[in-house]
Amino acid sequence: MTVVALSGGVGGAKLALGLSRVLPPEDLLIVTNTGDDFEHLGLAISPDIDTVMYTLAGVANQTLGWGRQDETWSFMETLGTVGGETWFRLGDRDLAVHVERTRRLRAGETLSAITADLCGRLGVGPRVLPMSDDPVRTRVRTDDGWIDFQDYFVRRRCEPVVHEVAFHGAEAADAHPDFLAALADPRLKAVVICPSNPFISIEPILAVPGVRAALADCAAPVIAVSPIIGGRAVKGPTAKMMTELGLTPSAGAVAKRYAELIDGYVVDYADMDQVTAIGAKVTMGQTMMTTLADREALARTVLGAAGVLRRD
């Protein structure tokens, strides 16, 4: 494994796809946030794993930005008529993954083993690895008190003001041993922090004991990609949350958040004014990933930055 990428959902998955297209599959390990995971309708749902998996399998729903393409909605439609909860939309195809994952978890398999098998069946080349097989659950403190992440994110559409974020279970979770082994591998060439929301996609990964230390000790440069372009998030509540948490929504403020952790930082050309404010060595690039070519180009930019920064 020469590159380890830390990823949340949509934005992270886009760069993970770019990386998967410029690296041999055996050289890329995508470590995925599981803080968004939750049990819903009796099913074990792992939104970030699935977004990465569907994106790399080429079956992601481009229109929605989540779920699967060629999706149908009969289940959800009918669930409403029999009194089930419909605020979290589950497509009929997507549901197959949740049902099968839940069955296998109940049978005693680990989330990582199930993920590896599902990825294999869907034709995903690189390994997609949950940060931990133990449950970690992101919660946010709002004016209504602590609420579960999906309650905030989906049911309340990120509308509540967030005062604090916590990762329930993180302190007791074991980082996946293959994740730590990859970081400790002397052949490691780069760690990429994908342009995901720092507070709810990357920091749950960092909250797992041992991960920060392993990143500090690893032989390769750690390169983050800014999730903020020109003061705005491409998608999701990153900018809104930054403001609520007393930070300026800027590429520079995210870099500061990652300060001790990173050796390099990739920002968009739109954020040229941020460069001097950022301590880590900055690489400029186009971080908006609209097309597949954009994803590949950003992957090359990031790997280039890692090459420049190589310590050995």
Next chain:
Amino acid sequence: MTVVALSGGVGGAKLALGLSRVLPPEDLLIVTNTGDDFEHLGLAISPDIDTVMYTLAGVANQTLGWGRQDETWSFMETLGTVGGETWFRLGDRDLAVHVERTRRLRAGETLSAITADLCGRLGVGPRVLPMSDDPVRTRVRTDDGWIDFQDYFVRRRCEPVVHEVAFHGAEAADAHPDFLAALADPRLKAVVICPSNPFISIEPILAVPGVRAALADCAAPVIAVSPIIGGRAVKGPTAKMMTELGLTPSAGAVAKRYAELIDGYVVDYADMDQVTAIGAKVTMGQTMMTTLADREALARTVLGAAGVLRRD
């Protein structure tokens, strides 16, 4: 409650629908076999309850004879691609009921309470009641030993020769108290044994402790409808199983099977030759239910037979 109907799936559901159209909803209690129930893909599936419920709600799939109309199959199609078991077909709409039922059972609700609520939401008038809230599981002994009912019925398409049928858990199950109360009610006018498979649809109900005695003691006549017409079952393995169990597949042989239990027996005009062989008082009618009018007509025939046989 003036009429209690004992029902399995398809054939039973047809007559239950007929009864529901000629009786006020509050006068009809449909007690449903749960011996076919099983856990599959981590979901609690109750095929006979659902067939009765969908039939009475007007949403049953007429073409398939099971499941829901306007069904889509995206879940099943995708489940195959992620390595899930696909031998038991679950439509996307049908799945909503299984997921919601499973969630509510896990939350501690009873099958009967969930069934009542689902029926209410789907607009089913008469009460549909599982024979018991305790699990009863039909198994059949074949040349390969004892196998689960759905394994025999669906996966192996009723192909194995059946030597014996057993109802696992029946001896420890409690008949639903409302079932026993309805049978003990002095206002009861008729008990209808629907034209379902005696061995796998009706006898699981009779195997629950107290049910046979309650039927023997009830104030109303018990009228069975033959599931065999001219030596053949309308649908399903009834005739095949009878032969394998050493019985002649005939309306008369089914009547003998119910011998002590019934006061009246409705057979098709095609089985006129069986009449003298049957001890119970016979009513002739058209038992093949092709149209809705057929279902209503047979319901009237059965209720007429009960009226003739009224004991009070």
